[in-house]
Amino acid sequence: xxxxxxxxxxxxxxxxxxxxxxxxxxxxxxxxxxxxxxxxxxxxxxxxxxxxxxxxxxxxxxxxxxxxxxxxxxxxxxxxxxxxxxxxxxxxxxxxxxxxxxxxxxxxxxxxxxxxxxxxxxxxxxxxxxxxxxxxxxxxxxxxxxxxxxxxxxxxxxxxxxxxxxxxxxxxxxxxxxxxxxxxxxxxxxxxxxxxxxxxxxxxxxxxxxxxxxxxxxxxxxxxxxxxxxxxxxxxxxxxxxxxxxxxxxxxxxxxxxxxxxxxxxxxxxxxxxxxxxxxxxxxxxxxxxxxxxxxxxxxxxxxxxxxxxxxxxxxxxxxxxxxxxxxxxxxxxxxxxxxxxxxxxxxxxxxxxxxxxxxxxxxxxxxxxxxxxxxxxxxxxxxxxxxxxxxxxxxxxxxxxxxxxxxxxxxxxxxxxxxxxxxxxxxxxxxxxxxxxxxxxxxxxxxxxxxxxxxxxxxxxxxxxxxxxxxxxxxxxxxxxxxxxxxxxxxxxx
Ligand code: GLN
Numbered sequence: 049x050x051x052x053x054x055x056x057x058x059x060x061x062x063x064x065x066x067x068x069x070x071x072x073x074x075x076x077x078x079x080x081x082x083x084x085x086x087x088x089x090x091x092x093x094x095x096x097x098x099x100x101x102x103x104x105x106x107x108x109x110x111x112x113x114x115x116x117x118x119x120x121x122x123x124x125x126x127x128x129x130x131x132x133x134x135x136x137x138x139x140x141x142x143x144x145x146x147x148x149x150x151x152x153x154x155x156x157x158x159x160x161x162x163x164x165x166x167x168x169x170x171x172x173x174x175x176x177x178x179x180x181x182x183x184x185x186x187x188x189x190x191x192x193x194x195x196x197x198x199x200x201x202x203x204x205x206x207x208x209x210x211x212x213x214x215x216x217x218x219x220x221x222x223x224x225x226x227x228x229x230x231x232x233x234x235x236x237x238x239x240x241x242x243x244x245x246x247x248x249x250x251x252x253x254x255x256x257x258x259x260x261x262x263x264x265x266x267x268x269x270x271x272x273x274x275x276x277x278x279x280x281x282x283x284x285x286x287x288x289x290x291x292x293x294x295x296x297x298x299x300x301x302x303x304x305x306x307x308x309x310x311x312x313x314x315x316x317x318x319x320x321x322x323x324x325x326x327x328x329x330x331x332x333x334x335x336x337x338x339x340x341x342x343x344x345x346x347x348x349x350x351x352x353x354x355x356x357x358x359x360x361x362x363x364x365x366x367x368x369x370x371x372x373x374x375x376x377x378x379x380x381x382x383x384x385x386x387x388x389x390x391x392x393x394x395x396x397x398x399x400x401x402x403x404x405x406x407x408x409x410x411x412x413x414x415x416x417x418x419x420x421x422x423x424x425x426x427x428x429x430x431x432x433x434x435x436x437x438x439x440x441x442x443x444x445x446x447x448x449x450x451x452x453x454x455x456x457x458x459x460x461x462x463x464x465x466x467x468x469x470x471x472x473x474x475x476x477x478x479x480x481x482x483x484x485x486x487x488x489x490x491x492x493x494x495x496x497x498x499x500x501x502x503x504x505x506x507x508x509x510x511x512x513x514x515x516x517x518x519x520x521x522x523x524x525x526x527x528x529x530x531x532x533x534x535x536x537x538x539x540x541x542x543x
Contacts, residue, residue: 050215051073051076051077051080051125051215052214052215052216052532053268053531053532054218055267055268055271056121056124056218056219056271056275057271059123059218060122063106063122066110069103070102070104070107070123070167071104073125074099074100074103077125077169077216077217078169081169081216081217084194084215085216087192087534088192088201088210088214089173089189089190089191089192090191090201090206090207090210090211091127091169091170091173091211091216092138092171092172092173092186092188093138093171095134095136095137095168095171098136098137099125099169102166105118106118106123106165118165119164119279120164120278120279121161121164121166121275121279122165123165124167124218124219125166125169125218126161126166126169126218126220126221127168127220128155128158128170128171128220128221129172129222130142130171130172130173131177131223131253131254132155132157132171132223132252132253132254132263133151133154133155133252134154134155134158134168134171135152135154136151137150138150138151138171139151139171139254140187141174141177141178142173142174142185142186143176143187143405144381144399144400144402145380145400145405146374146381147381149380154252155251155252155253155263156249156251156252157221157248157263158221158252159252161221161276161279161280164279169217172205172208172211172220172222173188173190173206173210174186174203174204174222174228175203175228176402177254177256177367177371177405178205178223178225178256179367179404180404180470181204181227181470181473181474182203182459182461182470182473183200183201183203183204183206183207183210184200184203184462185203185204185402185404187402190206190461191207192461193235193236193458194533195213195237195458195499195500195501195533195534196458196500198460198461199459199460199500200235200458201213201232201458202231202232202473203231204225204232205222205224205228205229205240206232207220208222208229208266209222209235210236212238212267213236213237213268213501213532213534214533215532218272219265219266219267219272219275219276220266221263221264221265221276222263222264222266223263223264224261224477224481224487225257225261225262225481226257226359226477227454227474227477227478229242229264229489230242230477230487231473231474231477231489233266233453233488233503234454234489234503235454235457235458235500235503236458236533237501237503238266238268238491238530239266239272239273239491240273240488240503241265241486241487241488241513242262242481243262243264243277243281244262244484244486244508244511246291246511247290247486247513248262248263248281249284249286249290250262250263250289250290251286252286255366256363256366257362257363257367257370258370260362260481260482262481264488268530270490270524271298274297274301275297277297278298281293295513297513300514300517304341305337305342305518305519305522306342307341307343308341308342308343308448308518308519309343309445309447309448310337310345310447310448310449310450310519311347311442311445311446311449311450312450312451313348313349313352315348315349316352316451316452317330317452319475321456321472322456323456325457325497325498326452326454326455326495326502329492329493329495329502329504330451330452332492333450333504333523336523337450337522337523340522340526342519342522345446347446347449349435349442349479350438351434351437352435352438352479354431354434355478355482356478357428358428358431358478358482359474359478359481359482361428362425362432362482364408364412365416365421365428366412367408367409368408368411368415369412371401371409374401375393375396375397376392376393376396376397376400377393381396381400383395383396383399397409407467431482432482435479435482436482438483439483439507440509443509447508447509447512448508448518449506449507450504450505450519451504453476453477453489453503453504453505454473454477454503455473455475456473457495457502476505477505485510486509486511486512486513486516487506487508487516488513489505490504490505490520490524491530492504493527504523506519506520
């Protein structure tokens with residue numbers, strides 16, 4: 049029995065019918081993780097004992113005829129990006145700064161999956177503190193793309209994307225501040241959803257940019273992503289930005305796109321740096337949607353061209369503020385042997401943080417310094433309003449926007465080494481976080497030339513995430529669910 053390709057419904061049917069027990073499934077999945085992850089390095093911590101304990105509860109419930117009472121994720125293996133707290137695990141944010149940090153409580157979104165019956169398999173790799181687009185910035189070594197081990201899985205949630213793509217588990221949770229769910233999902237050929245800001249509680253997520261961060265699912269199918277969204281969304285008293293979310297995302301999933309208005313942004317397809325292969329695929333996807341009965345309308349987001357500049361002001365400013373708590377006294381690695389406090393701070397933060405984290409902190413500290421913040425931070429906030437208004441106007445004439453996720457498919461490890469080129473990987477994703485809308489990456493086949501997965505981005509009006517999921521389900525009926533990558537321990541292009 050291989051579990052790698054099974055979805056939520058398949059696993060639950062197998063458990064219910066007695067084809068396998070939860071304990072047997074966990075044993076098999078851990079064996080696959082051991083075999084594949086020596087190559088891929090998606091996991092930072094495997095929670096074997098917790099997984100078997102949860103599996104025993106599932107098996108006991110099945111024996112007692114109470115399987116359905118466990119909840120909608122009964123028996124579903126899941127793992128979490130390592131910036132999500134889970135009691136009994138470390139939460140390292142892939143940083144030396146938090147190498148020994150034990151989760152003091154469990155994030156609301158994580159707890160909701162456990163309360164719904166999921167089986168926790170562990171914590172997943174990421175760019176340090178979620179700064180990056182390739183997972184090469186992890187202090188514990190990069191994750192590799194299961195489709196081609198010489199390539200990056202995208203970032204910063206490279207661990208969750210690669211683990212799901214490689215069939216180590218069916219679903220995972222990640223976080224997205226400027227593209228960190230959608231871009232790795234597109235690089236790894238899986239579904240990745242950044243819900244509308246406020247749909248999922250951020251309580252227990254280590255903050256990067258509090259006004260931009262959202263937690264969301266990775267899955268191989270749209271249906272599985274919708275199942276996870278149903279479980280994790282909703283108001284939480286621990287996060288005052290979270291909202292009630294009474295929608296059942298499964299309800300309208302297969303309603304089809306006939307009569308739906310899909311917006312395309314001509315300027316996005318003319319963007320410098322957009323790979324021809326990606327452009328052609330997005331045009332093909334547009335045609336496919338038209339053939340399924342959707343109305344294609346052109347929309348304009350005139351201020352989106354300023355999104356990158358605004359994001360790389362607002363993001364570092366918020367990160368600078370959020371990361372000030374990691375000083376070796378309140379939290380994190382503490383360098384010893386310093387007589388004075390400022391020397392200790394400096395040594396702790398210099399040794400604890402990697403280069404990209406230091407770069408963002410320095411940038412944020414400069415941008416917020418007196419005399420400077422009026423020049424950058426204020427205009428960036430004004431640009432934010434303009435971009436939000438652009439989206440609101442666009443959504444008066446369409447129900448969902450189709451766009452590229454990333455200007456190009458997965459690049460080789462080490463290929464993009466200067467920070468600015470790395471930042472450009474987010475040119476199509478950051479404006480959605482700035483405006484707060486829902487956005488997702490949907491796999492739409494492999495590139496004809498590269499043979500690598502390509503993702504189409506679907507963007508929904510705030511709190512209408514069901515629109516993009518419905519379009520995604522229609523695309524899934526055209527492009528299918530990509531096969532499990534890395535089906536043998538060593539994939540194409542390995543060492
Ligand atoms: N790649 C972007 C950055 O480096 C986005 C990161 C994210 O969404 N966490 O900031």
